Amino acid sequence: MEIRVEDLTVTVAGRQLVSDLRLRVPEGTVVGLVGPNGCGKSTTLRCVYRALRPSAGAVRLDGDDVWTLSARDSAQRVAALPQEQHMEFDFTAAEVVAMGRSPHKRAFERDTDADDELCARALRQVGVDHLAERGYLTLSGGERQRVLVARALAQQPKVLVLDEPTNHLDIRYQLEILALVREIGVTTLVALHDLNLAASACDLLYVLADGRVVADGAPHEVLTPELIAATFGVRAHIVPHPVSGAPQLLYSNATEPKGSPRCRDDVPS
Template identity: 60%
Template sequence: MRIDIEDLQVSYAGRTVVSGVHLMAADGETVGLVGPNGSGKSTVLRTVYRHLRPTAGRVLLAGSDIRELAPDRAARHVAALPQERGSDFELTVREVVAMGRTPYKRAFAGDDRADREIVLRSLAQVGMDGQAGRRFSALSGGERQRVLLARAFAQQPDVLVLDEPTNHLDIRHQVELLTLLRDIRRTTLIALHDLNAAASLCDRLHVLAGGAVVASGTPREVLTPELLSEVFGVRAAVTDHPLTGDPLIAFDHRAPAAEAGDRGQREAVASK
């Protein structure tokens, strides 16, 4: 299912934090939002899963304004893993994941056999099927992350909205999660700090800075040394990953950020 964001503007307490944002994710595409802290990535995603109402512009789901859909209907189409994640659920892992079935139920209806099968399958997808009876509050940060992702899968949405889903995950589970997202081929909007993960996973990237989209395209088109210097203030080289062929960013960890930014701007000017 296609997502279109048109001329989006969001303001808090009279201050505009996102303005003039246009971006899209085609059916089955994985689209990444990248940018420095405070660039507006999470704000944009919150409008997609209806946590925020835009000041102007709109979010279209298969051509329909998502704000005009009933909440339960919207929840059948869009599932989110936000950054604000509860850690005090006094529920079992199975019960937390079963919350993903709520949009399909009448009030006070219990789980049926199909619901239970979907919950177990969702837990298996994230490698937590052996933990169904544990208390959610007793889990580690990485385990909670995987359970909440399973809850999103149990919702069986057309669109996944994921805000930093690899936070708290060790390397193995990061790789497994990215592989899973690549394999399911569901329309996905994902914010990532890890630019190499974004280059490997995403079909398209939108780069945000100062609340606006400053670059869009494939990872190879977008992740250039010039952009990395100008937007992120780092000096880096971009090469091919020796195992996958994806763009691979090698950062110069010895160059101070200000020096890297100044040097990148000088190099960009000299190349014109």
């Protein structure tokens, strides 16, 4: 399933957070949004998974405007992992993952053996099957994050929308989660702070600054010293990864260049 974002504009309390933003996520690819804090990444993702209605423009899934879909149809197509998740009740990890099956069931319909197997497989895929009966609120930040990724996988979506999915994860699980996303082959739009992870995990990158796209293309085309200096205010030396060949960035401090874009705060979660 292809994602198209067309001329997206979001204005909140008189402040324009995203302006005329356009991007495309071809079917089966992993596309990354990168940029400084507050540049519109989370705002854009919220519009894709219908948590925020844009002021103008459209988000389309295989041509269908997401706001013309029913909530159920949208949830069957798109699974989202927001940056902040709040849970009041201490469900077990297995119960949290089982929530991913809700879009595929009628009200009060019980889980089937097939549902149970899908959820168990999702827990195994992210390496937390041993935590299935643990209370979600007793888990560490990294364990909770993996449980939430498992919930998204159990949803069996055609599109994944991930906002900083590697938050709270140690380097092993950062690499494993992103490798898993690539392995399952679902169309994925992901916001990442770590440019080296983005370069290794994504087929295409869109760089946002001041609520607009300032560059897009393959990681080796986009991640240049000039763009890093102008957008992030640091010097970067770009070297190829010795195994994958993906561009990797080595940083040094730099004074923010004159005229570099400054970014607005995103909409609070």
